[in-house]
Amino acid sequence: MNGYQGKILTVDLSNRKACEEPLDEAFAKKYVGGVGFGVRWLYDTLQNGDDPLSPKAPLIFATGPLASINFLGSTGISVTAKSPLLGLIGDSDMRGRMGSSLKSCGYDALVIVGKADSPVYLRIAEGSCQILDGSLLWGKDIRETQELIHADPQNKNMLVTSIGVAGERLVKYATISCELQFFAGRTGTGAVMGSKNLKAIVLGGKQKTPVSDMDKVNELVKAISAQIQTDGTCDTLSKYGTWNTTGPANLNGILPTKNFQATTFSEIDKINGDAMLSTIYAKKRTCPGCPIGSRRVVQGETPYSLSPEFAGPQYETVASMGSLLLNGNPYAIAKANEFCNLYGIDTISAGVTIAFAMECFDRGVLTEKDLGFKLNWGDPGGILKMIEMISLREGIGDVLAEGVKTASQKIGKGSEQWAMHVKGMEIPMHDPRGKKGMGLAYATSFKGADHESSMHDEAFQRENVFPELGLTVAMDRKQFEGKAALVKTLQEYWGVMADVVTICKFPMCPPRPLKPGPLVELLNAVTGWDFTVQDFVTTGERIFNLARLFNAREGMTRKDDLLPLRFEEVLKEGGSAGESYPRKELEKLLDEYYRLRGWSAEGIPTQETLKRLGLN
Amino acid sequence: MAITVRFSSAFQDLTHGKKVFSVDGDRLSKILVDLERQIPGLKTKLLDKEGKIHLAYHVILIRGDMQELCHDLDCKIEDGDELVIAPIISGG
Numbered sequence: 078m079n080g081y082q083g084k085i086l087t088v089d090l091s092n093r094k095a096c097e098e099p100l101d102e103a104f105a106k107k108y109v110g111g112v113g114f115g116v117r118w119l120y121d122t123l124q125n126g127d128d129p130l131s132p133k134a135p136l137i138f139a140t141g142p143l144a145s146i147n148f149l150g151s152t153g154i155s156v157t158a159k160s161p162l163l164g165l166i167g168d169s170d171m172r173g174r175m176g177s178s179l180k181s182c183g184y185d186a187l188v189i190v191g192k193a194d195s196p197v198y199l200r201i202a203e204g205s206c207q208i209l210d211g212s213l214l215w216g217k218d219i220r221e222t223q224e225l226i227h228a229d230p231q232n233k234n235m236l237v238t239s240i241g242v243a244g245e246r247l248v249k250y251a252t253i254s255c256e257l258q259f260f261a262g263r264t265g266t267g268a269v270m271g272s273k274n275l276k277a278i279v280l281g282g283k284q285k286t287p288v289s290d291m292d293k294v295n296e297l298v299k300a301i302s303a304q305i306q307t308d309g310t311c312d313t314l315s316k317y318g319t320w321n322t323t324g325p326a327n328l329n330g331i332l333p334t335k336n337f338q339a340t341t342f343s344e345i346d347k348i349n350g351d352a353m354l355s356t357i358y359a360k361k362r363t364c365p366g367c368p369i370g371s372r373r374v375v376q377g378e379t380p381y382s383l384s385p386e387f388a389g390p391q392y393e394t395v396a397s398m399g400s401l402l403l404n405g406n407p408y409a410i411a412k413a414n415e416f417c418n419l420y421g422i423d424t425i426s427a428g429v430t431i432a433f434a435m436e437c438f439d440r441g442v443l444t445e446k447d448l449g450f451k452l453n454w455g456d457p458g459g460i461l462k463m464i465e466m467i468s469l470r471e472g473i474g475d476v477l478a479e480g481v482k483t484a485s486q487k488i489g490k491g492s493e494q495w496a497m498h499v500k501g502m503e504i505p506m507h508d509p510r511g512k513k514g515m516g517l518a519y520a521t522s523f524k525g526a527d528h529e530s531s532m533h534d535e536a537f538q539r540e541n542v543f544p545e546l547g548l549t550v551a552m553d554r555k556q557f558e559g560k561a562a563l564v565k566t567l568q569e570y571w572g573v574m575a576d577v578v579t580i581c582k583f584p585m586c587p588p589r590p591l592k593p594g595p596l597v598e599l600l601n602a603v604t605g606w607d608f609t610v611q612d613f614v615t616t617g618e619r620i621f622n623l624a625r626l627f628n629a630r631e632g633m634t635r636k637d638d639l640l641p642l643r644f645e646e647v648l649k650e651g652g653s654a655g656e657s658y659p660r661k662e663l664e665k666l667l668d669e670y671y672r673l674r675g676w677s678a679e680g681i682p683t684q685e686t687l688k689r690l691g692l693n
Numbered sequence: 694m695a696i697t698v699r700f701s702s703a704f705q706d707l708t709h710g711k712k713v714f715s716v717d718g719d720r721l722s723k724i725l726v727d728l729e730r731q732i733p734g735l736k737t738k739l740l741d742k743e744g745k746i747h748l749a750y751h752v753i754l755i756r757g758d759m760q761e762l763c764h765d766l767d768c769k770i771e772d773g774d775e776l777v778i779a780p781i782i783s784g785g
């Protein structure tokens with residue numbers, strides 16, 4: 078089976094047993110890989126109400142077929158589990174080399190169930206899986222964990238994926254990290270790993286994955302790479318990384334500021350792309366097989382010493398630890414990012430939760446006595462202290478570690494109004510009042526507010542962006558009209574399928590060169606299939622609907638496809654002044670969106686839709 | 694006519710760090726002629742091979758509280774307007 082090893086490794090930590098199972102070819106073609114495999118297996122394994130942190134709940138690492146080649150970060154992996162943060166489908170895509178390394182061990186996916194009776198780590202090589210004592214690793218941050226593992230000669234040159242202390246302590250937005258650089262950041266898969274007493278996974282293998290037509294693969298890779306390097310569409314991403322977004326986001330009035338109370342930041346000149354280059358930037362770093370190099374290495378001595386070992390903050394973190402908290406100190410932003418990485422918590426969820434706590438303090442709902450200190454807007458010391466308290470579940474950090482939704486319910490006193498989340502997942506750094514499609518995407522994504530579930534409105538303000546997907550009409554970012562169809566298509570093509578074939582989403586964003594046609598050609602060259610672009614999108618639709626079914630089984634309906642009330646407030650200044658996201662407009666969009674999806678008025682896929690997608 | 698043009702970070706190499714320019718012209722095409730005189734090489738970066746605004750960038754027209762995109766070089770500009778030239782947001 079080209080593009081696959083044809084084997085799944087399942088590890089039951091309760092019984093300390095590992096077994097190989099064959100991967101069925103028809104199944105592979107129907108769900109392709111990555112989150113497609115993950116959602117299908119979660120649906121089949123779990124029942125309504127199962128605890129995401131129970132031994133029964135699986136943690137799934139699944140590769141896509143493109144992991145067999147090394148192109149645009151395709152060597153990454155999708156991590157899927159029932160999210161402890163949402164109680165719904167959880168999924169996070171992790172770049173790096175875990176996907177290709179798992180393939181090199183001879184497996185397309187690793188499924189972990191059960192719970193070890195003491196801390197363990199896994200060492201997986203070709204034909205072997207050892208469950209080893211991890212008690213010396215427990216309590217260590219991700220750097221110490223990697224160092225201790227590599228200190229064992231048997232682990233030399235092996236790839237380390239681990240959780241930090243936050244995952245051990247079941248922080249609901251704990252991450253999983255790979256090589257100190259790459260993170261399965263969102264939805265709390267790190268807590269699922271911690272609940273199993275599994276500290277780390279160590280991979281080492283040399284097995285090749287068969288590829289159908291390597292000449293064609295090379296031809297496509299060469300052509301797309303040349304375009305990336307010459308057509309100018311990736312220039313700013315290459316120069317600034319995702320810091321290229323901060324200034325334009327402020328200009329457009331979509332930069333979350335002061336816990337989404339505003340969308341422009343008075344200290345933008347201290348944290349925009351140029352400011353970052355002139356302060357904390359050390360050099361760029363690239364993902365495997367990528368000519369863009371969007372990742373940043375940072376350095377600094379004062380006022381905070383920054384380690385170049387870790388991935389530097391990207392746009393989401395610059396905003397979530399910067400403007401959202403009124404923090405205009407790039408060194409403090411980078412240090413907060415480093416703390417989150419070391420302890421292993423998601424920078425978006427952490428930033429939004431700290432912003433919530435700051436607003437609680439500002440309004441007198443949380444006091445100095447509750448917190449142990451004054452948590453003022455923009456105070457770097459307070460931000461770093463909060464990250465530590467959340468990660469270690471100390472004091473008020475124990476409440477905030479539950480995520481902003483649960484924390485606001487526990488704190489009460491009206492604080493629910495400024496808890497910024499959808500279905501329990503904290504809102505990313507794009508205010509939907511200035512980009513209406515993103516608001517619908519937040520409301521309908523199967524994992525709550527996720528900025529990578531649909532492409533961004535700004536790119537569709539011109540005609541003929543994606544004719545292959547039928548997206549030819551120019552739409553203003555602020556308009557509601559047309560966004561239901563736009564979001565539906567982009568959720569399937571980009572939100573789901575990039576995480577199914579496990580390739581980086583950045584080169585797929587218009588106007589960048591990885592268009593639907595060449596991407597599907599690449600998939601066909603690897604697998605030997607004859608997928609059309611429509612087949613590709615329909616596969617995304619199938620997986621999206623199955624995830625919706627899973628969530629519906631958990632009791633989720635239309636009433637959960639909501640945005641926070643704060644987005645109904647009209648923005649008073651900036652590039653989106655006068656804009657809001659009224660509930661009645663969202664309801665109108667939902668009506669159209671459900672109709673286009675073939676869902677009932679309550680947002681449940683109809684039998685006819687399930688039959689069309691092969692899910693009945 | 695006095696038009697202010699602001700550049701985002703993406704153009705700092707060409708503008709040598711200068712972020713704000715004053716230009717003259719009632720259409721975007723005329724303004725670009727004036728800008729090219731002040732910033733040699735700008736049009737090569739901002740426009741594609743067909744002479745249209747490059748897909749990677751937005752030219753944003755700000756007039757008082759109003760902010761909208763210039764879709765082509767024929768875009769009308771008025772005295773006191775501000776233009777911002779920035780890369781598009783494609784997700785972070």
